[in-house]
Amino acid sequence: MPNVNPDLLKLKNNYFFNEIDKKVKLKNLKNPLNLGIGDITQPLASSIIEALKKASLEMGSKKTLKGYGPSDGYLFLKEKIKENDYLNLDIDIDEIFISNGIKYSASNIGDLFSKKSLVGIANPSYPVYVDANVIGGRKQNILYLPLKEENNFEPICPQSALDIIYLCSPNNPTGIAQSRQSLEMWVDYAKKHQSVIIFDGAYGSFITSDNIPRSIYEIEGAKDVAIEMRSFSKQAGFTSLRCSYLVIPKKLKSKDNFLINSLWKKYIDVRLGGVSYPIQKAAEAIFSKTGKVEIQKTIDIYQQNTKILLNGLKKLDYKVYGGIDSPYVWCKNPNNLTSWQFFDKLLDKSIISIPGSGFGTLGEGYIRFSGFAKKEIILEALNNLKAL
Numbered sequence: 001m002p003n004v005n006p007d008l009l010k011l012k013n014n015y016f017f018n019e020i021d022k023k024v025k026l027k028n029l030k031n032p033l034n035l036g037i038g039d040i041t042q043p044l045a046s047s048i049i050e051a052l053k054k055a056s057l058e059m060g061s062k063k064t065l066k067g068y069g070p071s072d073g074y075l076f077l078k079e080k081i082k083e084n085d086y087l088n089l090d091i092d093i094d095e096i097f098i099s100n101g102i103k104y105s106a107s108n109i110g111d112l113f114s115k116k117s118l119v120g121i122a123n124p125s126y127p128v129y130v131d132a133n134v135i136g137g138r139k140q141n142i143l144y145l146p147l148k149e150e151n152n153f154e155p156i157c158p159q160s161a162l163d164i165i166y167l168c169s170p171n172n173p174t175g176i177a178q179s180r181q182s183l184e185m186w187v188d189y190a191k192k193h194q195s196v197i198i199f200d201g202a203y204g205s206f207i208t209s210d211n212i213p214r215s216i217y218e219i220e221g222a223k224d225v226a227i228e229m230r231s232f233s234k235q236a237g238f239t240s241l242r243c244s245y246l247v248i249p250k251k252l253k254s255k256d257n258f259l260i261n262s263l264w265k266k267y268i269d270v271r272l273g274g275v276s277y278p279i280q281k282a283a284e285a286i287f288s289k290t291g292k293v294e295i296q297k298t299i300d301i302y303q304q305n306t307k308i309l310l311n312g313l314k315k316l317d318y319k320v321y322g323g324i325d326s327p328y329v330w331c332k333n334p335n336n337l338t339s340w341q342f343f344d345k346l347l348d349k350s351i352i353s354i355p356g357s358g359f360g361t362l363g364e365g366y367i368r369f370s371g372f373a374k375k376e377i378i379l380e381a382l383n384n385l386k387a388l
């Protein structure tokens with residue numbers, strides 16, 4: 001038996017969601033009010049379900065059967081993405097790669113670059129960026145980009161040069177979307193230092209403020225420096241079905257002059273093998289006339305629930321951020337409580353939240369609440385909070 005990969009052992013023990021589960025189970029709550037959940041709670045649109053059924057039936061007929069598909073996705077889905085999500089942004093079909101979730105893409109994209117690359121990751125942020133780089137042997141190469149209240153939780157460009165930068169807008173967990181000006185600064189920075197930006201737009205469909213870019217390619221020059229990832233998970237309830245996509249511009253080149261687009265194609269030919277036909281057909285249905293109306297209705301429900309949550313917390317005098325362009329509300333803990341202390345207090349009131357410290361050291365002192373929770377749960381939780 002060989003030794004294990006020592007970098008895998010550098011991951012923190014007890015993935016923090018397991019820790020939350022353990023605490024919640026121990027409490028044995030009769031009526032848990034889950035405001036922690038970052039997963040969908042509304043059923044999928046009927047146009048998605050119909051497309052899924054139809055495509056599954058096609059698999060049972062000799063005439064319409066599909067075997068292995070293209071590793072970068074079917075043309076029918078790529079065309080819909082180009083026509084809808086990149087209507088005026090000049091993205092080519094062969095710059096779009098269908099994937100099985102941003103989790104896969106964001107955690108593997110680092111494999112394309114040298115192990116010695118210096119990586120910039122927001123603190124706090126979606127834990128996958130850090131964990132994937134730790135497994136990839138870059139634990140010592142990570143520069144944390146602080147997200148602070150005084151900077152409206154936007155990452156500031158460092159003085160030093162970074163090779164790879166992960167930007168997430170709207171950000172998980174702070175719920176804040178990056179302004180156009182901030183993204184422009186990062187694109188300029190990346191050009192100056194020959195860095196690559198990995199832009200995670202998982203929550204782009206929740207943006208409501210004017211003038212907030214949904215795509216980094218709305219910023220001039222971004223096609224020279226950025227890879228974009230978007231997902232159908234939160235937009236259309238695909239957290240279980242698994243479908244997302246990346247855009248890798250053809251002109252994106254590494255410092256040593258390799259085309260990133262071709263390298264990713266090579267990589268997924270080896271590792272991914274594509275996303276199944278019925279799932280891609282289901283994703284295509286999102287772009288139909290009915291599909292668009294249906295998924296917007298569901299997003300509206302999540303947005304209304306987030307608004308109730310945000311306003312309710314404000315009324316109770318909590319200092320809250322986010323919740324306008326994202327389904328997440330970032331709440332400063334009262335009385336200088338640590339994240340886990342406040343989590344425990346909330347749990348005493350049957351409320352499940354996510355301790356901010358699980359997203360990075362600068363998440364300490366905050367709690368993340370989620371607007372994916374059902375309205376009745378949010379209202380009951382706000383009522384219980386009154387008694388705190």
Ligand SMILES: Cc1ncc(COP(=O)(O)O)c(C=O)c1O
Pocket residue numbers: 038100101102103104126168171172200202230231232233238239243244
């Ligand atoms: C910022 C961010 N990116 C990506 C994901 C995962 O997306 P997917 O379901 O497409 O893998 C999540 C899930 O919570 C997330 O918060």
